Amino acid sequence: MKAYISISYTKRQELNNELNAVLEALREFHVNPFVFVDDFKFSPDRENEMMQRAILSIDDCNLLIAETSDKAIGIGIEVGYAKAKGKPVIYMRNKKAEHSTTVSGVSDFQIIYADAKDLRDQLSVILSGIVSFQIEKVE
Numbered sequence: 333m334k335a336y337i338s339i340s341y342t343k344r345q346e347l348n349n350e351l352n353a354v355l356e357a358l359r360e361f362h363v364n365p366f367v368f369v370d371d372f373k374f375s376p377d378r379e380n381e382m383m384q385r386a387i388l389s390i391d392d393c394n395l396l397i398a399e400t401s402d403k404a405i406g407i408g409i410e411v412g413y414a415k416a417k418g419k420p421v422i423y424m425r426n427k428k429a430e431h432s433t434t435v436s437g438v439s440d441f442q443i444i445y446a447d448a449k450d451l452r453d454q455l456s457v458i459l460s461g462i463v464s465f466q467i468e469k470v471e
Contacts, residue, residue: 333463334364336393338410340402341369347399350426350445353452354397361459366393368410386410395420395462397455398439401429411435420462424451 335358339347351367358365368389374382386406390396396414398407400423415421415438423439425432427446436442441458445451 333362333395334366334393336390336396336410336414337365337367337399338396338407339367339369339399340404340407342404343402344369347401349448350399350401350451353448354399354455357452357455357459360456361463363394363459363463383409387413390414390419391417393419395422397422397424398435399424400432400435401426403430403432408432408434411438415439422455422458424455 337351337354339351344351355365366389368386371389372382372385386409390410390413393414396411396419398411398421400407411421411423420441421435421439422441422443423432423436424443424445427444443451443454443458445454
């Protein structure tokens, strides 16, 4: 199983603790993480290639996790595409961050967290259900 993690490119380093909590929770359930902003570096003249690679990467994943503490148009596009492809979408943001009505509105699960530990704990509960469902679907 593989999870696409959508996170703000410009705030990626500021969200490092939160991303590490997500990675820990995913590994606990043997879900392979894919962080697009860490994998693909691009220049403005390669935006078409960037989006094509994002789409192919989402196609290759079983679910999408959207960290929206910093709103970004790219996150919304990735979420919309994953949802259209029938993939579960997990919306998450820090409780102090502005709410994203569009991403939350199409998500299957929502996590509003206080800190990295709270994020990890809430995500673990959600992942236990998703992983169990995926296993049942295969069997």
